[in-house]
Amino acid sequence: MSVDTKPSAKVLSGRVTIGDVAEALGVAKGTVSRALNNYPDISEATRQRVRRTAEAMGYRPLAQAQAIRTGRSRAIGLVLQTDVPGAQRPFLSDFLAGVSKAASEASWTLTVAVSGGGAEMLTTMERLFDERKADGFIVPRTYAQDARAKLLRQRGVPFVLYGRLQDIGDSAWFDILGEDAMREAVARLAGLGHQRIAFVNGGKEYNFSQLREDGFRSGMDAAGLAVDEALVLDGAMTTEAGAKATHNLLGIDVPPTAIVFAVDMAALGAFPAALDLNLQIGRDLSVISYDGIPECAWTRPPLTTFRVDNKKAGAKLAELLIRAVRGEPSETLRESAHATLWPGGSDRSPRRTSADLARYIRAGQ
């Protein structure tokens, strides 16, 4: 409900409207509209003529006015979640840049809302869609069971997932194949001679966690190494949690000589944790992680990680969503990409066996 006090000013003053263009050309409004929207029943000559003078007069169709007839406002919706600690923070800027760039190339725009989780987010999305502030949504950070996808599907609202789902149904999605990166990380560590390799996963509620764990296990399998379940932890999405997980792993009788982290934010916690135990990452403990946030370059040694191109992901998602809104079947709207290895200095050949490492840690206390 609007509660504006003033009855509105002169309104859209200097704007050039479709009527102005039509008048200048001596044709009907409808002709201009059809010419600009590539209707087939307009002669090529007229089309060119209209296009040129429209351009020359600086005519820009009012998205709002189009929307009330077409039902579309050429806007991508993105609802971010606040109540996750800060896990998505580093990606945001790049991601937005990608979405915005692709959107603006198609003359679309981006409507952003931030909301808490759960029902509030669903309400927000419904409001945005009902007011046509968004023609469809990019759904970031998919959960294994995702209420947003369920709602949007049942309401018939176009959407594209950033990530996949267990019950993927007929959803459109884009994802980076994190499982491949995890597999490669294990292969790399095994190649360096590591035998006891731990895995610190993110929150199991996220779908990517399950995939990455699968990747880790299949990598271990391929390397001929057994997975010690005591070396597989999860729920680490922050630096604090990562530090704690590292502490726990290094306190085991037969500690790992290498840790694969599912997310960088958690991996950063390995550095203070190692410092506390008088260990050096790279020398005493190898670490490989995933995401490629800039902070990885500022640890000592730099953190070896798999870099995700969030800008490209954003652009891809925007492109897919626009196609979904235009009516393409979602089965044709599925793409994936790979993360690329960013070698730092945090993964090297093990200097000690696991048993020696345990003794060294205890001696340091």
Place this chain on the structure above:
Amino acid sequence: MSVDTKPSAKVLSGRVTIGDVAEALGVAKGTVSRALNNYPDISEATRQRVRRTAEAMGYRPLAQAQAIRTGRSRAIGLVLQTDVPGAQRPFLSDFLAGVSKAASEASWTLTVAVSGGGAEMLTTMERLFDERKADGFIVPRTYAQDARAKLLRQRGVPFVLYGRLQDIGDSAWFDILGEDAMREAVARLAGLGHQRIAFVNGGKEYNFSQLREDGFRSGMDAAGLAVDEALVLDGAMTTEAGAKATHNLLGIDVPPTAIVFAVDMAALGAFPAALDLNLQIGRDLSVISYDGIPECAWTRPPLTTFRVDNKKAGAKLAELLIRAVRGEPSETLRESAHATLWPGGSDRSPRRTSADLARYIRAGQ
């Protein structure tokens, strides 16, 4: 220009329109509209009746349709800049959350675009405004000379600055008084016994840099300390630049025992720089900074900094912009707030005099 291929689907299917509400009540569309928009010529009884059934039927006015008559779409515009290294990255999430929250409380939404600097950004803003994807703009990171403010002012587009300008004119703004924080930082260090205090500023093209330098100088003055111009650097907006500045300062014959940084991202660079020289922050070199990004808590020792509440700032800016769009004179739309001290362990009493520190550094080489 739209290049959609399909002639559009069924269009706004299940939506309940103002006509539906009017029909259900047996009144005219206009009556419903006036009732909901608090026109004075509607009886209180009718107003209540309309309001209730509208609510019950789940009626939500289509923002687009309102816009073509009123000229306003209830959307806040925010154009972010990509080509600054990453300086604004950490704030973004909180800031967006604040803007979005305040916007949604007023039934407004947020349109975000990302663009390079210079002319491209101006074009983007013009396009957003002409299509009424935004009724006005929040202008973040003001420059001392700001082309955006100039353009918006001359085109009569409402806007609110996050920060101030040299030629402030009749602009509306919100800002955190960083100069006060710098002054307090100096007072704090002087109180701890530091005499040679350096200042590493951000880029001089930003307006805040000039203000913060003023604050530093006035703090030195108040503490009865002379400013050694060799200890005043600028242009450090990134961790790399901060590290370099620290190196330079510590290479001076009579090095500072404390450094005040204008931005956290630069201050973080002091840690690797100190490590290279075998110095410990807090013990051998005190550091105080400004911004309050989360990373400050993860250095050893934690970085003492002045924390800016970006969420609150975003909310305030949204509120001011909405009032500006509604026609309030911008002289009444100016507010400020203070940053609050976050004590870490990076500022302590100097353990050595400047001369001793210099010897210690040289000995370490």
Place this chain on the structure above:
DNA sequence: TTGCTTGCCGAAACCGGTTTCGTTCCCGAG
């Protein structure tokens, strides 16, 4: 020549709101 397409465009309806204008009804003053 007539009749039937087909291509191209003008006129007008329409989308969902807002705002203007005018009418009806009621009240109190004269």
Place this chain on the structure above:
DNA sequence: CTCGGGAACGAAACCGGTTTCGGCAAGCAA
């Protein structure tokens, strides 16, 4: 009882686009 004046609302115009419908002219076959 009449009349003037507000209060409250209906009817219709309007905003800037899109889309439907129909008409005119040209082209072509019969």
